[in-house]
Amino acid sequence: ASAAALVVADGATVAVRSAVRAAQACASSSAVDVLLLGRSSSADANAAAAWEGVSSVIVGGADQPLTAEYAAPIVQAQLGSGAYRHVVAASTTFGKNVLPRVAGVLGVSTVSDVIEVKEDGGGEVFVRPIYAGNALATVRSKESTILLTVRPTAFEPVAERSEGLAEVSSLAAPEEAGGGQSRWVGEDRTESSRPDLTAAGVVVAGGRGLKSGDNFKLLEEIADELGGAVGATRAAVDLGWVANDMQVGQTGKVVAPELYIGVGISGAIQHLAGMKxxxxxxxxxxDEEAPIFQVADYGLVADLFDAVPQLQEKLKALPKKQ
Amino acid sequence: MSSRKILVGVKRVVDYAVKVRVKKDGSGVDLNNVKMSMNPFCEIAVEEALRLREAKHAGEVIAVTIGPKKAAETVRVALGMGADRGLHIAVPNGDAELQPLAVASILKTIVEKEKPDVVILGKQSIDGDNNQTGQMLAGMLGWPQGTFASQVEVDPAENSLNVTREVDGGLETVALGLPAVVTCDLRLNEPRFATLPNMMKAKKKKIETTDVSSLDIDVAPRIEILHVSEPPKRAQGVFVNDVDELVDKLHREANVL
Known part of the structure; x- marks a missing residue:
C-alpha cells in the first residue's frame, strides 16, 4: 500500500525542514511530498525541491497570504488521491491554524505539537508535551489518515541533497477563496534583522526585571554579539515593553537553542515550558530563589544592570566561535 | 440592540498556577485534590462575548461546558461574569477526557440547535495544550475562523468581524463573514472577576444539562494515550560567582561561545 506523507507548508523555512524530518520519521511513509501554500514563491519551491528526502513539491494557491478557509480545501483536494498516510505541518501559527481545520472538514483527529516519533511494533507512536510540558504523553492515532503538527525545535531540519532535485508542480488556484467567507485584510509584521526566535542558535530573553522596554536594548546588544534572537516573558509583553511575537512560553513560542540566556526572569511554569x-x-x-535557577545550567545571582554590560564587554573581547 | 447570539465555550481545567504531578503508574497526571479553575483562555472568551453584548453588537451570551458534574461550576462562573444562560453537556465522571474532535462534534450539534452568530472559544486549554477545537469546529460547520485573536471588531454594515490575529512575526487581520468562529489569544482583553454578589445573582440563571449520551455522537477517543511520563530532568546546574566565570564556563566547558 502507498504510504506517503504530505508536509503542508507556508514557505521554505527552517520549521518546514524540521517538519519534513518528522514526516520521514513516520515509519510507514515511503515518500514525502511538500505542499507549499500561502506566500510561497517559485524560489521557495526550488529550495524545497533541493531538500533531502523530498519526492515532489506541489505549489498550491496564489502568491498571497492565505486564510485557513482558502488553504483547507487545497489540502483536502490533495488528500483526495488517497496516497497519503500522514499529513504533517510545523506547529507554527500557520500549521496550527490550518491543520485542525482540515481535520474538522475530514472528521478526523489531529495530534498536536509532536516532539518525537517512535516505532512501537504496531506502527509509530508520538510523544507530545501536555500540561505546559510538565508531562509527556505517548499516543497512537487510530485514524487511517494521521494528521500531525510537529514542534520544529524537536526535529533536526533536513539538509540539502547533494545532487538532483525533486519534481515541482503547480495546482490551479481554487475558483473562490473559502467561499468568500473570509478575506485577508492586512498585516503588521515586526521587522527584525535578527534570526527568527524559534530557529536561532542563541536566544537572549528578558522578563520583568528589565524594568522597561528601553532596557531590552541591553539584551539586543548581547544577542547581536552572538548572532542570536531576543525573547521575552509574558509579563514583559503584557506590560507593552516588547512585541507580542517575542513571547516565549506554553502559549507563545517554544525555543530550544544551543544557548538560552534568561535575564531578570523569575521562571514561571508557563515560561519554562517554552525554553527548558x-x-x-x-x-x-x-533573586537566588528564582525558580529559573532550577533549570539553569549556569546561574549568576547578580544585578542585571551590572552583569549584562559586563557580559557584553567580555563577549566582544572573545574570539568569535567558528 | 442587536439580536446576535454568541456561544462561548468554557472548560474546567487544573488551575494555571498548579504544577501537576505524573501518576506513578503512567496512566496520566494526578488531579486528586488539585485546584481547578476555568481555563484562562476561556475566561478571555467569556469577557469578549460580554463586551460585544455591552457594545450592543449582541443580545445574548450563552456559556457552554462539556465535562463531568463539577464542570457545571465553571458555567456558573461564566454566568457570574455576566453570561445570560448556561448549557452543561454532562459526561460521566471518571471517563477519559474528551478529545478535541469529540468536543468540536458536540459543539457542532449545540450550534445547530442554538444557531449562534458567533462562537468564541479560547485558543487552547492549558491541560491538553492541543489548540484544535475552534479550528475543527469551523471546519465542520464550514464557517470562517479567526484564531489567535488579539482584537475583534464588528463591522455592522457588512455583518462581519475584523479579527486581528497574533501570528509568527507580527499581527494579521482577517475579515470574517458571519456566522464565524473566533479563538482568543492572551492579549485580547483582561477578563473581569465574577464577584460574590454577581455569583449570588447567577444562581438564579438557568443551566440546562444534557447528557452526552443523548446526543448520539461518537465521543470515543481516536487518539489512544499509551502512557504519560515525567519529562526528562535536567542535570543539576551550578552557580557562578561572576561574569568572568560565566563566560569562561560557557567558552571552555559548555563550548557554546
Missing part, C-alpha cells in the same frame, strides 16, 4: 529544552541555559537574576 534549550541545550545550555544561563540565568541571571538578583
Amino acid at each position: 529544552d534549550s541545550k545550555v541555559i544561563v540565568a541571571i537574576n538578583k
